[in-house]
Each structure stands twice: as C-alpha cells, then as structure tokens.
Amino acid sequence: MAYHVIIESPAIREARIRASSQASDETQPFYDFRSQTMALKVVRLPINLLLYRMENFRTITEQRAYIAREGKPPDFFLAGQENESVQQIQHDILAGLARRGRADSVVPIITVLKTQRQRDPLLITHRGIIVNGNRRLAAMRELLDEDRAAYGEFDYVKCMVLPEDVTPDEIVDIEAISQGQPETKLDYDWISDGLLLQKLRNLGRSEEDLAKRLNRRPRDIRDSLAALAEAGIYLRDWAQDEGNYALVRDDARQLFRDLPDLLSGKDPALADASRVIAWNLFENRERLNERLYVFNGVFGKHAADVLDRLATDLGIPLAEDAPEGDDEFVVDVGGGGTSYQPVIDAFRDPERKDEAIDQLIEVSRGVVEQERSRRSGNAALRAIAAANARLTEVDLGRAERSDYRSIERQLEQIAKRVTELQEVLSRLQAAGQGNPAAGT
Numbered sequence: 001m002a003y004h005v006i007i008e009s010p011a012i013r014e015a016r017i018r019a020s021s022q023a024s025d026e027t028q029p030f031y032d033f034r035s036q037t038m039a040l041k042v043v044r045l046p047i048n049l050l051l052y053r054m055e056n057f058r059t060i061t062e063q064r065a066y067i068a069r070e071g072k073p074p075d076f077f078l079a080g081q082e083n084e085s086v087q088q089i090q091h092d093i094l095a096g097l098a099r100r101g102r103a104d105s106v107v108p109i110i111t112v113l114k115t116q117r118q119r120d121p122l123l124i125t126h127r128g129i130i131v132n133g134n135r136r137l138a139a140m141r142e143l144l145d146e147d148r149a150a151y152g153e154f155d156y157v158k159c160m161v162l163p164e165d166v167t168p169d170e171i172v173d174i175e176a177i178s179q180g181q182p183e184t185k186l187d188y189d190w191i192s193d194g195l196l197l198q199k200l201r202n203l204g205r206s207e208e209d210l211a212k213r214l215n216r217r218p219r220d221i222r223d224s225l226a227a228l229a230e231a232g233i234y235l236r237d238w239a240q241d242e243g244n245y246a247l248v249r250d251d252a253r254q255l256f257r258d259l260p261d262l263l264s265g266k267d268p269a270l271a272d273a274s275r276v277i278a279w280n281l282f283e284n285r286e287r288l289n290e291r292l293y294v295f296n297g298v299f300g301k302h303a304a305d306v307l308d309r310l311a312t313d314l315g316i317p318l319a320e321d322a323p324e325g326d327d328e329f330v331v332d333v334g335g336g337g338t339s340y341q342p343v344i345d346a347f348r349d350p351e352r353k354d355e356a357i358d359q360l361i362e363v364s365r366g367v368v369e370q371e372r373s374r375r376s377g378n379a380a381l382r383a384i385a386a387a388n389a390r391l392t393e394v395d396l397g398r399a400e401r402s403d404y405r406s407i408e409r410q411l412e413q414i415a416k417r418v419t420e421l422q423e424v425l426s427r428l429q430a431a432g433q434g435n436p437a438a439g440t
Helices: 010-023 060-070 084-098 109-116 134-146 168-179 190-202 207-213 218-238 253-263 268-283 292-299 303-314 341-348 353-374 379-392 401-430
Strands: 027-033 036-046 122-124 130-132 156-161
Touching (some): 010 036, 084 134, 168 190, 168 207, 190 218, 268 341, 341 353
Parallel strands (some): 122 156
Antiparallel strands (some): 036 156, 122 130
16 A cells, blocks of 8 residues: 555645744754855654655656656646645655665665664755655655554654745755765666756756766766757657657667767758667667667768668659759768658658668668778778679669769769779789788
8 A cells, every 4th residue: 555645735834844943953054055054954844744846857757757648738747736646646756766776786765764764854945845855755655654663753754944035946956966966866867867957057057057066077968968959859759759758768868868979060951861760770779689879870970871772772762952063973972952851751651661660770780780891801892892782783774864964973973983992902902012911
C-alpha cells in the first residue's frame, strides 16, 4: 500500500510553520544564499504538512512523460501545487526515484533512511513547499506507511525554513547550486540538467555565471543547451511528441550532444536531411550491431554522399540548382543547392519507410567500413574498387534526356580525377613507393 497524500490548507500550513519558527532556538547555516551565509531556523513539522515542489527539475522528465501519456495540459503539474491528486502523482514519481541508486555503487535513498534515519533537514519555504529534499520526504513517507512502529520517528521531520521573501527565481538558483555539488550531480539525467540550465538562462543568467556557480566550463553549459535543443527538434518535428523527453533520456545523450558539431557548417537543407538520417538510425539502433556514435560520419561529413546514394538506391530524383554554364561541377556537392526533401519524404511515407530504413542501414554500414578501411593500408584500393563497382552499375540507356548534360559534366570530372590519380600513381611507382619490396 502506497502513501496517500493529504493537503492542509495554505493558511494552516503557514501558521504552523511560522509558530514553529518563532518558538525554535535552533539554527543552521545555509551557504551561498544572496551572496552570503544565512542562519535559517530549524523546526520539526508533521510529515503530512509539507508539499512537494512541482517545478522540480529532477522529476521534470517523468512529469512530461506523464503529461504526454495521459493527455494532460502542459501546466498540469505546475498548476497542481495545491491539488491532492497531482501531489499524489508527484509522490509516486519521487518514491520511485528514491528507490533507485544513482549509480551501481550508490545506495538508494530509501535504503539509507532505513538505517541512518534523517540526518540533514529538508529545505522548505514558509508555505511548506519542499525546495531541497523532495525524494527524502517521499522515502520517509513510504517507510512510515510501510511500518509505523519501526519508523514512527518520521511522523515529524526536521526542516530548515527559508525567509518569507524568497523569490521563485531564487528557488531555481538554490536547486541549481545543489545540483552543482559533486554528491548530487549524478541525480540529474542529462535532460533534467539541460532543462534546469535552460530555465536559468531564461532568467538572465550568463553562461559564464552558470559555469562558475555549477563548477563547469562555459563550453559544457553551451553543449548541454545545444543537446537539449536538438532533442527538442527531434521530439517536435519527427517523433511528433513534443516535450516527452523520456523518449530520449536513456540512450540518446551522446547523439544529441554530437549533432550540433556534426551539423556545423552545413546549409539548412543538408542539415535538416542529416538530422533525419541521425533520427532514423537512432530509432533503429538495435539493428546497427554497433554503438550509434560509430555512425557519426554518416550524418556528419559524409551526409551529402549518403543522401545521394539513398536517392539513387530508392530511385528518387534530387533537384539540383547548379548554374548553367558552370564548367566546374564537383561530384561531392555537399548539399549546395540540392533539395533532399524527396528523401526525407520517403522516411515519412508509411509505404516506403521500411525500404528507406533498410537502404539507410546498408549504406551507413558501408560508410563505416569505408572509414575503417581508410585508416588501414589498403584504403586507396578499396575506395577505387568501390567507385569502379558503382560505375559498372550505370546504364546510360535508361537515363533521362534532360540529365544528359549533367551526366556529361560528371563524367568529365571523373575522367579528370582518374587522370590525376594515374599521374600520382606513376610518380609513386617511379620512386619505388608503390613497391612493397621497397619497404612501404
């Protein structure tokens, strides 16, 4: 049987906390608050008197997943601060977190409380809202409900009371400072961390200030915010489940942290198509048989080539905006003027999606193998053999007449490159560099 939340009226809570604070002679220092150390009153309050804070960045991922799953309004939790049913849902989320370890070597909070009881006070507002210690409160409530005889001391919990004039922005700062401590940092998944940083940036905190307060580098702050932004684009534009960060919390951190750098310098059309490649590989990562980061080159530096191959394999024509009369027609156009929307549409089309994904995985594996070969001694031979194989597949008899001029320019560039490679090979052979017997 789980603990059942009961809410006292705000007036009763405030009166009880004020009276307890006035009667208490005990204080405890609270550090780095308003640029100083402040002595806060310590009181003992009934465990039923306190409320969970809803703008809690440790639980925000679970909150948003619940909202998406149950079809609730976006402000369901924030507007439910004084609602018993919403407080109950928050309790269940927190109780679940309290039963988890932060890592393999860290004991869950509820297990610690069973043996060590409450050691540090909870931090609360004068209205009884928990600012720091929400999981501990949930754990103590669960233990009390489980065995009142064994855990009867949790009927009353020790609390440290913030000044009545504390502001909502200061409360966010307090959570941020707490999150920056080494012993609590692991409590936050990368999504929760990013959302907290985003909130602080929206409050006007600079990256440099956040880095200093959270013991990080400014680059780390930027990377976390950029990763969160990329995750948001995926959820909104592709997964069609905006805000449901639970979909990407557990095994997408590396992908979304890598994407901004991998997309840097790409024109918008190529960047959007590169994202679609990354998203589809992420959604089908079980089929890759390797870690997703191994495929970074597929949606990074080789994205244009991958998209061209996909278009060819799927029989999708790509529109080119190459200017007429331009004698230099680079084979690897890098997305210059190319519209990849037809390829993106294939991944959205229910009738073509499976085929598109199959081809993407095949092409992606080929790119990865090519990269590995490039790092080995026979990279050049493998690349030339692959190019030869692709040319062997060409059937000009099936080409569109409107493509003849573009094909001619492509062939001219290929012939030019072949001549250059032959000249280099001749020089190497003459110098003995191409002869294994010469020690190469």
